[in-house]
Amino acid sequence: MTMHAEPSTSTAETAPSASSAAGALDAATRTALFETMVLCRTYEEAILREYHADKGPGFDIGKGLVPGEMHLSAGQEPVAAGVCAHLTADDAVTATHRPHHLAIAHGMDLRAMTAEIFGRETGLGRGRGGHMHLFDPATHFSCSGIIAEGYPPALGQAFAFQRQQTDRIAVAVTGEGAANQGAFHESLNLAARWSLPVVFVVEDNDWAISVPRDAATAIPSNADRAAAYGIPGERVEDNDVEAVYAAAARAVGRARSGAGPSLIEVHTLRLWGHFEGDAQGYRPELADVPSHDPIPRYEKALRDSEVLDDEIVQRIRAAAAERVEDAIAYAKSSPLPDPASATSHVFA
Amino acid sequence: MTITDTPTAPAPHASRLTTSKAMVEAIAQEMERDPSVVYLGEDVGAYGGIFSSTTDLLARFGPERVIDTPISETAFIGLGIGAAVEGMRPIVELMFADFMGVCLDQIYNHMAKIHFESGGKVRVPMVLTTAVGGGYSDGAQHSQCLWGTFAHLPGMKVVVPSNPADAKGLMTSAIRDDNPVVYMFHKGVMGLAWMAKNARSVGDVPDGEHLVPIGKAAVARPGTDVTVVTLSLSVHHALDVAEKLSGEGVEVEVIDLRSLVPLDREAILTSVAKTGHLVVVDEDYLSFGLSGEVVATVTDHDPTMLKAPVHRVAVPDVPIPYAHGLEYAVLPRPERIEAAIRRSLAL
Ligand SMILES: Cc1ncc(C[n+]2csc(CCOP(=O)(O)OP(=O)(O)O)c2C)c(N)n1
Ligand SMILES: [Mg+2]
Numbered sequence: 001m002t003m004h005a006e007p008s009t010s011t012a013e014t015a016p017s018a019s020s021a022a023g024a025l026d027a028a029t030r031t032a033l034f035e036t037m038v039l040c041r042t043y044e045e046a047i048l049r050e051y052h053a054d055k056g057p058g059f060d061i062g063k064g065l066v067p068g069e070m071h072l073s074a075g076q077e078p079v080a081a082g083v084c085a086h087l088t089a090d091d092a093v094t095a096t097h098r099p100h101h102l103a104i105a106h107g108m109d110l111r112a113m114t115a116e117i118f119g120r121e122t123g124l125g126r127g128r129g130g131h132m133h134l135f136d137p138a139t140h141f142s143c144s145g146i147i148a149e150g151y152p153p154a155l156g157q158a159f160a161f162q163r164q165q166t167d168r169i170a171v172a173v174t175g176e177g178a179a180n181q182g183a184f185h186e187s188l189n190l191a192a193r194w195s196l197p198v199v200f201v202v203e204d205n206d207w208a209i210s211v212p213r214d215a216a217t218a219i220p221s222n223a224d225r226a227a228a229y230g231i232p233g234e235r236v237e238d239n240d241v242e243a244v245y246a247a248a249a250r251a252v253g254r255a256r257s258g259a260g261p262s263l264i265e266v267h268t269l270r271l272w273g274h275f276e277g278d279a280q281g282y283r284p285e286l287a288d289v290p291s292h293d294p295i296p297r298y299e300k301a302l303r304d305s306e307v308l309d310d311e312i313v314q315r316i317r318a319a320a321a322e323r324v325e326d327a328i329a330y331a332k333s334s335p336l337p338d339p340a341s342a343t344s345h346v347f348a
Numbered sequence: 349m350t351i352t353d354t355p356t357a358p359a360p361h362a363s364r365l366t367t368s369k370a371m372v373e374a375i376a377q378e379m380e381r382d383p384s385v386v387y388l389g390e391d392v393g394a395y396g397g398i399f400s401s402t403t404d405l406l407a408r409f410g411p412e413r414v415i416d417t418p419i420s421e422t423a424f425i426g427l428g429i430g431a432a433v434e435g436m437r438p439i440v441e442l443m444f445a446d447f448m449g450v451c452l453d454q455i456y457n458h459m460a461k462i463h464f465e466s467g468g469k470v471r472v473p474m475v476l477t478t479a480v481g482g483g484y485s486d487g488a489q490h491s492q493c494l495w496g497t498f499a500h501l502p503g504m505k506v507v508v509p510s511n512p513a514d515a516k517g518l519m520t521s522a523i524r525d526d527n528p529v530v531y532m533f534h535k536g537v538m539g540l541a542w543m544a545k546n547a548r549s550v551g552d553v554p555d556g557e558h559l560v561p562i563g564k565a566a567v568a569r570p571g572t573d574v575t576v577v578t579l580s581l582s583v584h585h586a587l588d589v590a591e592k593l594s595g596e597g598v599e600v601e602v603i604d605l606r607s608l609v610p611l612d613r614e615a616i617l618t619s620v621a622k623t624g625h626l627v628v629v630d631e632d633y634l635s636f637g638l639s640g641e642v643v644a645t646v647t648d649h650d651p652t653m654l655k656a657p658v659h660r661v662a663v664p665d666v667p668i669p670y671a672h673g674l675e676y677a678v679l680p681r682p683e684r685i686e687a688a689i690r691r692s693l694a695l
Contacts, residue, residue, distance in 0.1 A: 059542050062484030067672055069486055119485070119671030130487040130670030145489040146447060147419050180418035181450065208419055210395035216418035277542055282394040342677035343666045 025242055027307045033085060033241050034302055035316050037077035037295055040101040042320040043110070044072045046328055047100070047117065051276055059277055065118055065332065068130055073101035075239070075271030078294050079203050080105035082244025083171060083264075086252040092140035092157035092170040094150035097132045098203075099143040102173055106139050110327035120334035127337040128345060140170075148174055148181035151200070155187055158196040158255075169197040169255040176265070177208025179222045188263065192229040195260035199251040200226075202263065205270035210282040226263040233263040239294045269294065362552040366539025368400035370512035370553045374519035375402070375439065377557065379409050382437060385523060388415045388424055389441025389477075398443055399479045399535050421451035425476065429459050432474040437523055442478040445494045445532060459528045460503030474529075475522045476504075481534035481581055481631055483679060484543055488667035491675070493580070496630075496637030498530050499608035505529040505562055506608040510537055510583035512551040514606055517560025525562060534631075536581040546584035563610035567619070571601035574625035574692050576685070577616055577642050579605040582629040585682045593689065600689060608638060613645045617653075620646050624655035625692045629680045634662035659688035 025033075047070070054064035061068065073080070076098070084105035087093070095102045103113055108124075116123030117131045124136055132145035140157065144150045154172035161168040178184055179202055191198045202222045206213050219225070226233025232254070236243045244266055251262035269292050273280050280286055302308040365373065379385045387402055393416040396403040406414040417424040421442060428440035442448060448455065455476065462470050482491030499506045505527055509515040515533065522529035539549035568583055569590050576586045583604045590600035601619050605612065620626050626646060628639040639660040646653060661680040669675050689695075 060544050061542050062544055062672075067485035068670065069490065119674075125670075127671035127674060128488070128667075128669045130485065132487055132489065133670070145487065146450065149450070177419045180420045182420075182422055183450070209391045209398070210393070211391060211416045211418075215416060337669075337671050337674050339673045339677035342669060342674040343664050346666050 025245065029085070029245075030242070030302055030307050031312070031316075033081045033245060034298055034308065035320070036081035036085070036105050037241065037298065038316050039320045039323065040077045040080055040104050041074060041295055042317070042324045043100060043104055044074045046324045048072060048272075048276070050328060061277060066131075067119075069097075070131060070276040071098040071274065072272055072276065073098050075269035075293065076203055076205060077101050078239050078241035078244050078298075079173070079201065079266045079268055082241045082266075083173075083199070083201055083248040085245055086248050087169075087171065089139045090166075090168050092154060092161075092168070093142075094154040094157075094170070094172045095134075095141070095143035096147070096150060096174055096178070097143070097145045098175070099132070099134055103134055103136070103139075103141055103143075106141055108134070108136050108139050108141055110323055111330040112136070114327040114331040115334045118331035118334070119336065120331055121337045122334040123331075126345065148178035148183040150174060151183055151187035154198055155191050155196055158191070158198045159194070162197055167197075167256045169199060169252060171199045171201060173201040173203060175208060176202055176204035176206075176213050176222060177211065177216060178202075179225065180216060185225075188226065188229040188231065188261070191261040192231045195258065197255040197258070198261040199248065199255055200261060200263040202265040204265050204267050207270055207274065207283070209274045209278075222265045223263060231261050231263060233265070236264065236266045239266065239268045239292070241294065241298055361555040363555055364550060365512045365516075365553045366550050367509065367512045367515045367533070368403065368538040368540065370516040371401060371509075371519050371533065372403050372405065373553070374516040374558070375523070376405060376408060378437075378520060378523045379405070379413060382523075384436040385439065386413045386415060386431075386436065387439045387441070388417055388428060390417055390419060390443050392416060392441055397441065399533070399538050400540060401441060401477060401479075401533065421447060422454055425451050426454040426458065428474045428476070429454060429462070429472055432472045432528075433462065433470055437473050437475075439475040439477060439523065442476060444490055445478040445480045445498075446489050446492045448478075448494065448497070455498075455504070456501040460501055463527065464503055471526050472528045473526045475519075475531050476528065477531045477533065479535050480532045481536055482668045482675060483536050483581070485670055485672055485675060487670040491668035493532070493534075493630075493632040495532050495579075495608055496632045496641075498532075499611075499638065503528070504609065506532065507562055507606065508532045508534075508580045508608065509606065510534075510568075510580050510604050511548055512539075512553045513558070514560050514566070514604075516553050517558045518562065518606065520557065520559050521562050524559075529562065532580070534581040537584065546581075546588070548584045548587065560606065562607050563612060565606055565612035565615035566604045567615070568602040568604040569600065571599035571623070573599045573623055574627060574689055575601045575603060575616075575619040575623045576627045576629055576689065577603045577605065577619070578629035579608070579638075580631060582631055582680050582685075585680065585685055586629055589682050589686045589689065592686070598689070598693065598695070611641065611645070613649075616642060616645050617649055620653050624653060626654060626658045627685070627688045627692050628658065628660045628662075629685055629688075630660070630662040631680055632662060633665055634660060635665050637662070656692050656694070659692050661685055661688045
């Protein structure tokens with residue numbers, strides 16, 4: 001992990017939190033990070049199973065109980081776990097077309113989320129939104145399918161929190177491909193100039209669909225771009241959940257204390273295709289990808305340091321499976337929206 | 349060379365192609381013919397276009413001419429404009445029409461207005477390709493048609509092929525046109541292996557050079573009782589309904605507009621003069637758009653041509669819902685088209 005830019009203003013530096021030094025995390029925190037990652041992965045594996053269960057014969061994207069595009073987040077759990085560990089449900093999160101891990105780590109109700117993905121009346125958006133459009137007032141969570149367009153609304157949530165004189169913050173997440181959009185740069189500048197309590201997070205999974213980051217972005221680290229706006233920028237290498245946790249502690253602390261925004265880029269991993277059905281013929285190191293899976297790696301590290309053992313891992317996995325299967329069963333048994341209501345909810 | 353006014357004109361030598369393959373064939377032929385033609389956009393290289401708009405073009409023409417861009421639509425659409433101004437003929441892809449929001453200024457304040465503002469001295473011969481349409485639960489930000497919005501803004505031609513032959517012929521004409529042309533292809537007509545499709549997304553396509561003039565509608569099916577004016581995927585549905593009703597002795601004339609700008613008002617008037625009954629089918633939003641424009645074309649000319657009220661089948665001013673049942677309730681599906689025809693004829 002490297003710190004790429006220091007704040008250029010005289011705003012007070014936040015002291016690093018007690019847990020920010022690598023290796024200094026207590027067992028409970030490390031277990032909780034692992035638990036969150038496992039819950040996210042268990043969820044994505046279940047959606048993967050349900051999504052493909054009824055697309056055949058062949059693959060028809062519009063068929064089945066979960067139709068449409070499906071962007072799963074497997075491999076990116078360290079970002080969600082490490083960042084959201086510092087948030088409460090009062091903090092806002094804006095996410096992308098690939099939102100499930102962030103929604104789960106931020107504490108979204110799994111039943112309502114899953115019912116939305118299954119297009120049910122009991123879903124967060126009563127089946128109107130779908131998996132790219134999860135809006136949850138309870139956790140101040142939202143996402144957008146338009147690249148980089150989740151950044152600006154986070155500014156507004158932070159602005160409201162600031163005006164309401166709270167220490168609540170907004171976290172805005174995009175992929176590395178989004179960092180070449182105007183909205184990304186406009187948001188960094190505005191948040192910096194107005195010292196808004198925002199944490200900008202970039203998930204660098206090396207790919208924007210089929211376009212490798214090197215082919216699209218002029219510099220190796222988007223964290224360097226923070227310097228252009230006078231805010232701290234930090235890049236976390238190696239998809240390391242504890243390093244994400246530490247970087248997020250600094251950025252969240254800074255935002256809560258009124259010192260303004262920060263940017264964190266995490267070098268993460270897109271374990272599966274861009275969306276389901278993506279054969280990834282463009283991806284040269286395809287066979288090698290599973291060996292970079294962050295979850296077995298973290299599990300091993302925690303076993304080696306005797307934080308986890310068979311029994312705890314078993315319990316964590318069983319608990320995750322139970323919650324996820326409960327949510328899927330709930331979604332499947334929920335009513336479909338009445339087609340006669342298709343034009344409702346356009347206006348308040 | 350063939351110049352086809354209607355898709356039913358016989359072609360001397362033809363191949364059976366999907367709409368996407370026909371579109372790519374036109375692009376490849378023009379790239380061979382004119383070295384100033386390049387194709388730019390997201391995932392148009394190794395991926396071949398998310399909706400197969402550029403399959404194999406990278407292998408054939410190389411990365412100097414088939415160019416993956418960053419996700420920076422304002423920058424690369426603007427780049428297309430500048431390159432066109434300097435004599436190139438760029439084809440630039442906006443992956444989904446729904447994404448116009450992030451780059452609309454380059455499109456409507458620049459691409460579309462430069463010729464006018466320069467008093468006709470500066471030309472912008474570029475093609476903006478973009479995927480449109482719903483029907484596969486892609487939600488409110490990935491399912492819109494929006495052609496009425498593009499057509500509303502003056503200075504760009506807007507073409508919307510419904511079948512393989514027109515996809516090829518309109519693309520060739522678009523590339524050669526000295527104006528900006530927005531080329532909107534519905535995902536549901538492309539013949540993609542991974543999406544449900546109508547048989548009409550595969551068809552005979554004239555080999556070699558093939559042009560379809562921009563601004564000429566086609567009579568996709570002649571009929572005497574009622575006119576259905578439509579475009580894009582809705583042409584497939586309208587033809588299915590027409591075939592069904594023919595069995596009941598009702599002859600539906602289906603007009604495939606093929607372009608919104610210029611709009612072939614003549615073709616609309618000729619058909620309605622014959623049938624006296626008009627149904628407009630449009631997968632775009634109902635209000636303030638194409639369907640109203642088609643009706644005004646008739647009523648401006650002579651309202652007494654109509655023997656019955658007009659029926660419009662469009663998306664009822666609601667964002668496209670995700671859930672399948674809700675989405676199908678708002679799209680112009682065959683059931684809604686048939687019901688509108690029956691109401692028009694009081695059947
Ligand atoms: C404005 C806009 N342009 C293009 C797209 C199509 N698109 C969807 S995801 C994607 C790639 C995004 O890459 P990245 O930001 O790195 O996120 P990742 O998918 O890797 O999580 C693209 C180009 C879009 N949704 N919005
Ligand atoms: Mg990416």
